[in-house]
Each structure stands twice: as C-alpha cells, then as structure tokens.
Amino acid sequence: MAPVRSTGAIVAAVSLSMALLSLFLYKSKISSKKTKLTLPSKKNHTTGLVGAIGNTPLIRINSLSDATGCEILGKCEFLNPGGSVKDRVAVKIIEEALESGDLAPGGVVTEGSAGSTAISLATVAPAYGCKCHVVIPDDAAIEKSQILEALGATVERVRPVSITHRDHFVNIARRRATEANELAMKHRKDEQMNGQALEQTNGFQCDGEKQSVVTSYTGGYFADQFENMANFRAHYEGTGPEIWEQTGGNVDAFVAAAGTGGTVAGVSRFLQEKKFNVKCFLIDPPGSGLYNKVTRGVMYTREEAEGRRLKNPFDTITEGIGINRITKNFMMAKLDGAFRGTDKEAVEMSRYLMKNDGLFLGSSSAMNCVGAVRAAQALGPGHTIVIILCDSGMRHLSKFFSAEYLSQYGLTPSASGLEFLGVG
Numbered sequence: 001m002a003p004v005r006s007t008g009a010i011v012a013a014v015s016l017s018m019a020l021l022s023l024f025l026y027k028s029k030i031s032s033k034k035t036k037l038t039l040p041s042k043k044n045h046t047t048g049l050v051g052a053i054g055n056t057p058l059i060r061i062n063s064l065s066d067a068t069g070c071e072i073l074g075k076c077e078f079l080n081p082g083g084s085v086k087d088r089v090a091v092k093i094i095e096e097a098l099e100s101g102d103l104a105p106g107g108v109v110t111e112g113s114a115g116s117t118a119i120s121l122a123t124v125a126p127a128y129g130c131k132c133h134v135v136i137p138d139d140a141a142i143e144k145s146q147i148l149e150a151l152g153a154t155v156e157r158v159r160p161v162s163i164t165h166r167d168h169f170v171n172i173a174r175r176r177a178t179e180a181n182e183l184a185m186k187h188r189k190d191e192q193m194n195g196q197a198l199e200q201t202n203g204f205q206c207d208g209e210k211q212s213v214v215t216s217y218t219g220g221y222f223a224d225q226f227e228n229m230a231n232f233r234a235h236y237e238g239t240g241p242e243i244w245e246q247t248g249g250n251v252d253a254f255v256a257a258a259g260t261g262g263t264v265a266g267v268s269r270f271l272q273e274k275k276f277n278v279k280c281f282l283i284d285p286p287g288s289g290l291y292n293k294v295t296r297g298v299m300y301t302r303e304e305a306e307g308r309r310l311k312n313p314f315d316t317i318t319e320g321i322g323i324n325r326i327t328k329n330f331m332m333a334k335l336d337g338a339f340r341g342t343d344k345e346a347v348e349m350s351r352y353l354m355k356n357d358g359l360f361l362g363s364s365s366a367m368n369c370v371g372a373v374r375a376a377q378a379l380g381p382g383h384t385i386v387i388i389l390c391d392s393g394m395r396h397l398s399k400f401f402s403a404e405y406l407s408q409y410g411l412t413p414s415a416s417g418l419e420f421l422g423v424g
C-alpha cells in the first residue's frame, strides 16, 4: 500500500505544482498584457516643445572620471530642443514677462545676441504665440542669421561697436522693444479714435533711424539675458534642483564658465543652500576679467574695462563665455575659487572627448571639462564633480572644429591623452 500512497502523493504534488505554474503563467500573461496595454500616462509624455526642455540626462564622463579618480558628471544640455542650455533661459524669460504683463501674447521679444540665447528665444517664442527679433553684429557668422531667420525670427545685422555706444547691438535690441511698445500704444490710441482696426504687420524692414524695424502692434519686450534675473531663476529653480536630484545629493563640486553668469550663479547658489560644503568654481577663458574678480576682487585695469575698447579684441576662440563686466546674474554666484583655461586646452579637450567618449561638444562645454579636471586635481580623487555640457560641436564647425581656422592661431590639437593638463 505504501507505494500506492506515495504514487498518489506524487500525483497530487505534481498536479498542485502544475496548477501553481499555470496560475503563475496566467498571472504573468495578464501582467505582461497589462504592461503592453497600459496607455501612456501623463508622466510619460510632456506638453509641446516647452515640455521637452530641461530634465536633461546627467552622464558620467568615463574617460575623465577614470583618469582623475573622481566621478565627473556632465549635464547634457545640448539635448534640449533648441540645442543648448539657453532653452531654459528663453522659456523663463518669456514666461515671467507674460506673467507680469510686460510682454503681451503675440508681442515681440527682442534680444541682442549672436549666440545660443537668440536661437533659443527664436525656437521657443512661437510656442507662446510670440515673435522674436534679434540684433547681431554683422561680423557674426552668416549661418547664425540664416538659422535665426529659418526659425522665423527677424534679424538685424549691425556694425560692431562698444557696449557704451548707443548703437551696440544690445542697445539697439533694447530700443526696438521700446519702439514696439510705443507703436502698440499709438495703435491703441488710433483705434480708439477711429474705431477701426488697423491691419497688423509684424516683420523686418530696412533699418532707418526714424522708422522702427519692429512693427508689432502688440508691443515688445527686451529679453536682456545679462541683467534679467529670470536667467538666474531658470538655473536656480531648474538646473540646480535637477543636479541635486540626479546625484541624490552626492555632489562635492560644480564648475562652470560664465557668459551672462546665469548658470554658474543659479546652480552654485542652489547647491550651496542644499549642502554648505559643495565647492563651486569658475573656469575662465582668456580675455575675461572674472578670474581676477573671483581670486583677487579686482576685475581689470582701467584700460581693460569693457566700454573703453572700440571693439572687443580677439581674446578667445571659445564662444558664449568670458566677460569684462559684472552682470546682475553673475553677482548671485557663490564661488569658492576660479581656474584659468586656455584655448589650446579647450581644443585638446574637445578632441580627447571625441576620441575617448564619442562626445562631440562645443567650446564652452570643452572649457567646462577642463575646469572639471582642474577641480579634480585641486580636490583629489574620490569626489563627485558636476559640469554643464552647454551645446554640441555642430554649432562650432566653422571655427572650433575647423582645422584651417585653428592652424591660423597655432591651436592645432596634438595631444594623445590628457598630458596638456598634467594628467597621465
């Protein structure tokens, strides 16, 4: 009888296991069906172009991390829809201006910029139903105005003069916004008087001193990225908190170069408020006075002050960084020190990252990477250092990635490793 009992027990056990297995398979089928059938939740998609800005990945830069013994993490701002860190700033400037009523829906945002901010404003403005008018120096690469015009912005190319001159491109941009507001006011008055609507035009005409080139009847707003604190807030409320969250608070240092100073100020202030001993450093390109300001408290000799020059001399091939005045945005930075970076180091770094990591980065990003290595050398191994990868190399083909251009300035890259920074 015993064998019969044990056979029965075996049969029962097998049946039970089969039943359990079937139940398991059925459940996993259901759950896999459920996964497949789950519709994208609100969290899985973002709203429009603006929703795709920010929340960029923070990546470990393997070559630099392995070479220095620090975790060097780069925030991939080149992945923003407008191609740079300035998308965040453009959004914040426009949103704050619309909220405050300084910019009316349908109005024109003006900016004096030959760089990424203009491209970001031109990219983002239509998402808010606004227009964009950009004033740039006429020695800026022609591709810049072509891109801006392709994005629907109106572009005014003007003679390059000192920032203190009323016709510096930044001052003209400010004036265009005022003119657009005057035009809007006049239009409203005319409408009230005549009781009839005037046809709205919004475009670019030939510059004449008496006639504004900005003909929006809904008014204008000067973006003013250097002095507008929306720039700082874009980083204090966006980039900084993202870095904090992505590192889980495990961040020892932050390094950035400054153009307007918005990034370094917003991120450094946020991180230091979260963790008082996070070290924040500036990396400064040739020709900029900020290194002196941070390390010695004095920016320049009287002769070097911005505004005393007729035209900015050739200082550096890096773009968007380095300045010889203190902006309101930069004033908010909390810095523990500064490093100097050279053009040669930035060029060598960009090629090193291409070769070792497949990272094709613009000149300011390469300079930030130089800063990261300098910070790693100053702090020693075992630290986590965060930097910004501002834009991609695509925007820098005619200079920073042109062999011919670099050879003219004796900047042809030749390093095989990081020996140009004394590593390895």
Ligand SMILES: Cc1ncc(COP(=O)(O)O)c(C=O)c1O
Pocket (backbone or CB within 6 Å): 084, 086, 115, 116, 117, 257, 258, 259, 260, 261, 262, 263, 264, 319, 320, 321, 362, 364, 365, 390, 391
């Ligand atoms: C490509 C690029 N990188 C870096 C910067 C510097 O950033 P910030 O203006 O926040 O100092 C700029 C500024 O225009 C830029 O265009």
